Structure formats: C-alpha cells, structure tokens
Amino acid sequence: MTLSRFAAALALGFVATGPALAGASLVIDASSGSVIxxxxxxxxxxxxxxTKMMTIYLALKAVREGRIGVETAIPVSKLAASQPRVKVYARAGQEITLDNALRIMMVKSANDIAYVVAEGVGGDVPTFVGMMNAEAQRLGMRDTYFANPNGWDHPDQQTSARDLAILAMALMHDFPQYSDYWNTSAVQLGKQVMQNTNGLVGRYPGIGGMKTGFTCASGFNVVATATRGGKTLIAVVLGSVSGVERTVKAAQLLDEGFGSWGGAGYTVASMSPSGT
Structure with a gap:
C-alpha cells in the first residue's frame, strides 16, 4: 500500500462529528532535533x-543502572489494581515481571500496569513521580509536569508537543536495544491478545512505534517515529477528535516530513517554553 493510500484508507472510516480541537503538532529529525x-x-x-513514555524511560534507566532486572517479578499492590480503565485487571498480590509489564503497558496502555512499574522501580508512586519530574527537567522538558505514572487526567499534569518529541528522542537514543517495547503490534496475556493502540504500528511503512494517549481533556494524542531512506523522523499529534484522525494526521505529517528538503532552521531544544 502506498503512503497516500494508507492515509486515505484510514480516512474512509472517519466521519467528523464536530469542529476539530485547536490541537498541536510537531515533526523533527530524530538524529539532529531539527524542526521540520x-x-x-x-x-x-x-x-x-x-505519560507512559517517561514511565518506561525511568524503568529502562533503572535496568541499565542495575537497580532492577527485566525478569524481576513485581507484586501488584491494591493501589495498582484499583486504577481506572484502560487496564488488564491485574489482581492485588499477583506478580508480573518487569519485561511483561512494560510490554503490556506500551501496547495496551494499561493504567494498572503503569502503577506496577512505578512501584517496582521507585518503591512507591510519590517517589516515582518525583523521579519523573526530575528526569523531565534533566532532559529539558520545560513545559512538563507529571502527577502520576499512567497519564490519568490531573489538573496539574501537562506537557507539550515539543517536550514529548524530546522524550521520544531520549528513548530512541538512550535505549535503542529496547525499541521492541514501543513497536510491538500485539501482546498476549493468557488467552487474550491485545492489539497496539497505535494505528500506525504494523501498517505505516518504516514505522518505529512509540505511544498513544487519550482522555476527554486531552483529545487523542500520538507520538510516532518512522524511518525512510536512512532518515528517521518523530511526529507528535495532540488533540485529535478520534483515534483515526490522529493516525491519519501523523501519517500525513510523516509523509510531508520525508518529502521535505529542509527544516525550519532551528532545533526542538531551542524552542521557547510555553510559560504556562
């Protein structure tokens, strides 16, 4: 399937129900950070x-530093089990390895499993959230504040397309050997097969995966990366009105980015923070 036909095929199933939100988007070169x-x-x-992109970043950092192993079994707490949908209904007292937890969290976007990861890496959720915000500051994510490890809506929790692109770059550059976590089309839990929430995975040529998100307050978000002709791009789309729309827009932005001969003349790191 050609790239234009890919977007068209997805769009056939999309009917707008109202005006689009005043969303945000960004496309950058993943190697240089140049804004396209x-x-x-x-x-x-x-x-x-x-948000779960930061959760997995800190988990992989802990693995690299020897503070936890991918085969470490983490117990599910009552707090983790009580998280709202989307979830896999892990039971309190059950154990899950970090490897399985990361796969389920990134493919299914399970809120309960994000808390399992946070408690396994940080000891408790408040400590882990503090780690998230410290890491965001270290990476230069100046518009970002985290309030929880799964992205459930909170009045203090915010980010920007710029900051998510910076986080995606950090994941790709610091942990390339773990890219399968964010580019797996499906994962099996018992008899249940869970498909990736990212509509580009397994469908867009050269896709490298990454992460989706949705709450009523945020709209439909996606961070996606793809490679063509030795060039890797990161696209961020925030505030779409449906999962199909965010997928189509991300595909179109990637198409346009690969077809571009130059950039905007500045890098993602040099962009001014929002100040809000």
Missing part, C-alpha cells in the same frame, strides 16, 4: 497516556 514542521508545539497540553 510545527503547530502550537509549545502549547501546554494534557499528556494522557503518552
């Missing part, structure tokens, strides 16, 4: 489950 296109990229936005 930008729309409201530093506007403060609710991250929804793209």
């Amino acid at each position: 296109s930008s729309e409201n990229a530093t506007q403060a936005w609710r991250p929804a489950s793209t």
Whole structure:
C-alpha cells in the first residue's frame, strides 16, 4: 500500500462529528532535533497516556543502572489494581515481571500496569513521580509536569508537543536495544491478545512505534517515529477528535516530513517554553 493510500484508507472510516480541537503538532529529525514542521508545539497540553513514555524511560534507566532486572517479578499492590480503565485487571498480590509489564503497558496502555512499574522501580508512586519530574527537567522538558505514572487526567499534569518529541528522542537514543517495547503490534496475556493502540504500528511503512494517549481533556494524542531512506523522523499529534484522525494526521505529517528538503532552521531544544 502506498503512503497516500494508507492515509486515505484510514480516512474512509472517519466521519467528523464536530469542529476539530485547536490541537498541536510537531515533526523533527530524530538524529539532529531539527524542526521540520510545527503547530502550537509549545502549547501546554494534557499528556494522557503518552505519560507512559517517561514511565518506561525511568524503568529502562533503572535496568541499565542495575537497580532492577527485566525478569524481576513485581507484586501488584491494591493501589495498582484499583486504577481506572484502560487496564488488564491485574489482581492485588499477583506478580508480573518487569519485561511483561512494560510490554503490556506500551501496547495496551494499561493504567494498572503503569502503577506496577512505578512501584517496582521507585518503591512507591510519590517517589516515582518525583523521579519523573526530575528526569523531565534533566532532559529539558520545560513545559512538563507529571502527577502520576499512567497519564490519568490531573489538573496539574501537562506537557507539550515539543517536550514529548524530546522524550521520544531520549528513548530512541538512550535505549535503542529496547525499541521492541514501543513497536510491538500485539501482546498476549493468557488467552487474550491485545492489539497496539497505535494505528500506525504494523501498517505505516518504516514505522518505529512509540505511544498513544487519550482522555476527554486531552483529545487523542500520538507520538510516532518512522524511518525512510536512512532518515528517521518523530511526529507528535495532540488533540485529535478520534483515534483515526490522529493516525491519519501523523501519517500525513510523516509523509510531508520525508518529502521535505529542509527544516525550519532551528532545533526542538531551542524552542521557547510555553510559560504556562
């Protein structure tokens, strides 16, 4: 399937039910951080489950530093089991390895499993959230504040397209050997097969995966990366009105980015923060 036909095929199933939100988007070169296109990229936005990109970043950092292993079994707490949908209904007292937890969290976007990871890595959720915000500051995510490890809506929790692109770059550059976590089309839990929430995975040529998110306050968000002709791009789309729309827009932005001969003349790191 050609790239234009890919977007068209998805769009056939999409009927707009109202005016689009004033969303945000950004496309950058993953190797240099050069901005290719930008729309409201530093506007403060609710991250929804793209928050889990920071959760997996800290988990992989802990693995690299020897503080936890991918085969470490983590017990499910009552707090984790009580998290709202989307979830896999893990039971309190059950154990799950970090490896399985990360796969389920990134493919299914399970809110209960994000808390399992946070408690396994940080000891407790408040400590882990403090780690999330410290890491965001270290990476230069100046528009970001995290309130929980799964992205469930919170009035203080915010990010921007710029900051999510920076986080995606950090994941790709620091942990390339773990890219399968964010580019798996499906994962099996018992008899249940869970499909990736990212509509580009397994369908868009050269897709490298990454993460979706949705709450009513955020709209439909996606961070996606793809490679063509030795060039890797990161696209961020925030505030779409449906999962199909965010997928189509991300595919179109990637198409346009690969077809572009130049950029905007500045990098994602040099973009000014929103100040909100």
